[in-house]
Amino acid sequence: MRTTGPEGSVTSDVPEAGPRAEEPRKLEARLTDADRFYRAFVAAGAGTTLVLITLIGLFLLNGAWPALKTSGLSFLTTLTWGPDGEPPKFGVAAMMFGTFVSAAVAMLITVPIAVCTALFINEYAPRAVRRSLTSLVDLMAAIPSLIFAIWGLFFLVPLLAPLEDWAVAQFHGWLPLAEASATGGSLFNAGLIIACMAIPITTSIIREVLAQAPRHECEGALALGGTRWGMISSVILPFGRSGIVGGSMLGLGRALGETLAATLILSIAFEIKPRILENGGITVASGIAIEFRDAQELGLSALMAAGLALFLVTFAINLLAALVVNRKPAGARA
Amino acid sequence: MTVPEVDQSAAAEAAPAVGGVLEGVQVSCWFGARKVLEGVDIKMDAGVVTALIGPSGCGKSTFLRTLNRMHELVPIATLAGSVLLDGHDIYGAGLRLTEVRRRIGMVFQKPNPFPAMTIADNVAAGLRLTGRKVRDRDELIETSLRRAGLWNEVRNRLGAPAGGLSGGQQQRLCIARSLAVSPDVLLMDEPCSALDPTSTRRIEETILELKDQVTIVIVTHNMQQAQRVSQHCAFFLAAEDEPGRVVEQGPTEQIFSDPHDPRTADYVNGRFG
Numbered sequence: 001m002r003t004t005g006p007e008g009s010v011t012s013d014v015p016e017a018g019p020r021a022e023e024p025r026k027l028e029a030r031l032t033d034a035d036r037f038y039r040a041f042v043a044a045g046a047g048t049t050l051v052l053i054t055l056i057g058l059f060l061l062n063g064a065w066p067a068l069k070t071s072g073l074s075f076l077t078t079l080t081w082g083p084d085g086e087p088p089k090f091g092v093a094a095m096m097f098g099t100f101v102s103a104a105v106a107m108l109i110t111v112p113i114a115v116c117t118a119l120f121i122n123e124y125a126p127r128a129v130r131r132s133l134t135s136l137v138d139l140m141a142a143i144p145s146l147i148f149a150i151w152g153l154f155f156l157v158p159l160l161a162p163l164e165d166w167a168v169a170q171f172h173g174w175l176p177l178a179e180a181s182a183t184g185g186s187l188f189n190a191g192l193i194i195a196c197m198a199i200p201i202t203t204s205i206i207r208e209v210l211a212q213a214p215r216h217e218c219e220g221a222l223a224l225g226g227t228r229w230g231m232i233s234s235v236i237l238p239f240g241r242s243g244i245v246g247g248s249m250l251g252l253g254r255a256l257g258e259t260l261a262a263t264l265i266l267s268i269a270f271e272i273k274p275r276i277l278e279n280g281g282i283t284v285a286s287g288i289a290i291e292f293r294d295a296q297e298l299g300l301s302a303l304m305a306a307g308l309a310l311f312l313v314t315f316a317i318n319l320l321a322a323l324v325v326n327r328k329p330a331g332a333r334a
Numbered sequence: 335m336t337v338p339e340v341d342q343s344a345a346a347e348a349a350p351a352v353g354g355v356l357e358g359v360q361v362s363c364w365f366g367a368r369k370v371l372e373g374v375d376i377k378m379d380a381g382v383v384t385a386l387i388g389p390s391g392c393g394k395s396t397f398l399r400t401l402n403r404m405h406e407l408v409p410i411a412t413l414a415g416s417v418l419l420d421g422h423d424i425y426g427a428g429l430r431l432t433e434v435r436r437r438i439g440m441v442f443q444k445p446n447p448f449p450a451m452t453i454a455d456n457v458a459a460g461l462r463l464t465g466r467k468v469r470d471r472d473e474l475i476e477t478s479l480r481r482a483g484l485w486n487e488v489r490n491r492l493g494a495p496a497g498g499l500s501g502g503q504q505q506r507l508c509i510a511r512s513l514a515v516s517p518d519v520l521l522m523d524e525p526c527s528a529l530d531p532t533s534t535r536r537i538e539e540t541i542l543e544l545k546d547q548v549t550i551v552i553v554t555h556n557m558q559q560a561q562r563v564s565q566h567c568a569f570f571l572a573a574e575d576e577p578g579r580v581v582e583q584g585p586t587e588q589i590f591s592d593p594h595d596p597r598t599a600d601y602v603n604g605r606f607g
Binding site: 127214216217219220221222223224225226227230231234235238239 | 402404407409432433434435436437439440442444446447448449450451459460462463464465508511512515
């Protein structure tokens, strides 16, 4: 900082020392060229991501505008999808409901299984098994979702049908389960298949994070006479909390956007059906995939609007997750 | 959090009258195919602080970790011989692994409080880990912190995260945490090596205050420390490409003033290591 000396003419590099520093001084540093170059380089990378996301959002908003103008707020509350009808009547309510329910089912199945698998591999599996299990999980994460969808459609869903029928017969009336059909095109089944797709990647990330838990803290827990589970619950899980949320969010992202499984499994129905074993339902992604083929001009715009809604919801959920992860007790691990 | 004033008799009652007797019998250790320790016989008596000294890599920390079954946490680690706690083999089927570790506590080289927990929760962590219940949790926390010489510094911030304490305070918190599960023996693996002189002195005072209640075994690189806190001393040494052995052991005073082995004399007088 250049300051003017008491005489008013002498310039000096040294800031004038006041009687007492009333506020922190400004800190400056001269960067080397290399520093400047790398800073610009990584900033460009980060900037590109931001620009891409903004462009996608703008593109969707631009495409969705005619439809949103036509439907107004009823876009959020209408169940049916008839944008090219006369008069046009359409909304995302049923699709959003289906998306949330199938994603919630998927997450309720995925997260516990992923955490348990990760803990088993890291803490309980014999060393010989550990490495092969790890590669197996990573390999599963690379299987295309189409394979999972077909496997679910032709194997898992028929296999579970008797069990689901039994569950419906038992709990009919007081649980949100009813009238499972032979085809099993229910939101629950869609969620189940999506869970199968999400489990490998979620497990892989959670396992990676939990393996980073500081060994000396683990030993501290064991040295107190703790059981392995005691060590896991007092050291490993608190340490890995943000990783568990992060891994789950990636899984959830997959669940919210999963198109193939929902398209193949679900019997299409633009309705809100709180009984999750009941045949029929629709999600935003599968709705877009199905309606895209026959869409006219306003129809396309309406699908853009549905895409925009999904985009915003995904964004909001990730933001929420970031808040959860950052909410740490003060003074805890930096 | 309010903590009731503790009456001294109750505090004394909570502490065991005297520590346990720990004895290593012909303990040998391997990491994979490499033998790092051979035929160690040391008796660690109650009411006595035993110091394990020797240059780096001589196997003294390895030996310490065999004493509460932490050695086997390393996947390729194996051992021979036995360790007796009050005459019972801790590697035998008669004692549960978690019970062995509860009765033989350990303080590590680097303070390792649980950073996500409060100070009070750290002290009481052993209760949850061992599934024990106490009548008065607050009293146990105060007693343990007092025994570790930390109470006065933290009494007003028991609910604060343990990560905010200084290194020396964290180490004493770890001692308090170990004491809270009422161990018979406390193993200390260079507990002061990461601490400043003042904190070191506080820990040493704590050791001397505790020695009548808990048997203490301490690994240290600090010769003055070994002289200040221990009454029994064992000198470990490993020749090149050979496993570590106990060269000499005996009363600390004799080891330092009149060692029988010339290698001991060289080491305690700072001529190598």
